[in-house]
């Protein structure tokens with residue numbers, strides 16, 4: 080059992096974020112969640128919620144002041160009007176980039192060394208190794224805006240000098256944690272039809288909080 084850590088989660092009200100909160104609590108960590116809607120997470124021991132948005136640096140500071148985190152976890156998404164790849168974009172172009180820039184700036188103020196950010200297979204160096212059919216789908220649909228935002232996060236957080244882990248799951252499916260296959264940052268060899276359960280992502284992110292094994296890497300993960 081690893082030592083209990085203080086963890087701030089940004090995006091903890093989301094579909095994967097909620098599972099990450101569950102996983103961290105099950106592993107005896109102290110969790111603070113910065114959420115826009117205070118009732119979006121069920122109250123439990125060792126979970127504090129702070130109402131606010133990562134788009135405001137002051138709100139992020141407020142969350143750090145409740146409990147200075149050892150590690151920050153980010154499971155944000157830049158939503159479209161629906162889950163279809165062609166659904167209209169409803170987020171500003173730098174939603175995730177600006178939110179992570181605020182978080183990293185406040186990490187530096189408070190001396191928090193590490194951030195674990197959920198990304199996606201196909202971001203940054205893993206793009207060339209995504210199957211051409213998937214790259215075509217991304218480029219021709221509104222999913223490319225989410226990829227552009229993730230790419231900005233990757234380059235800006237890397238340049239900031241904080242320790243990072245960018246877990247990059249293949250296509251998400253609902254489900255509990257299953258055996259996880261790890262691939263290199265460039266995702267070479269990941270099969271076209273790979274999927275990853277949200278439960279597996281939550282487990283991997285909790286392990287990345289506890290261990291330094293993946294620090295300063297961006298592993299592609301699949302089941």
Ligand SMILES: NC(=O)c1ccc[n+]([C@@H]2O[C@H](COP(=O)([O-])OP(=O)(O)OC[C@H]3O[C@@H](n4cnc5c(N)ncnc54)[C@H](OP(=O)(O)O)[C@@H]3O)[C@@H](O)[C@H]2O)c1
Nearest residue numbers: 090091092093094095115154155156198199248249250251
């Ligand atoms: N879909 C796939 O197959 C796939 C595959 C691999 C990776 N991914 C990546 O997985 C990540 C998480 O996806 P998910 O489906 O778990 O996310 P989700 O359920 O859509 O949750 C999104 C989270 O972001 C927050 N958020 C959205 N807009 C916001 C804003 N303007 N200000 C503040 N917070 C905001 C939401 O807060 P509220 O609850 O307040 O709205 C929520 O906590 C995404 O980055 C995505 O790119 C997806």
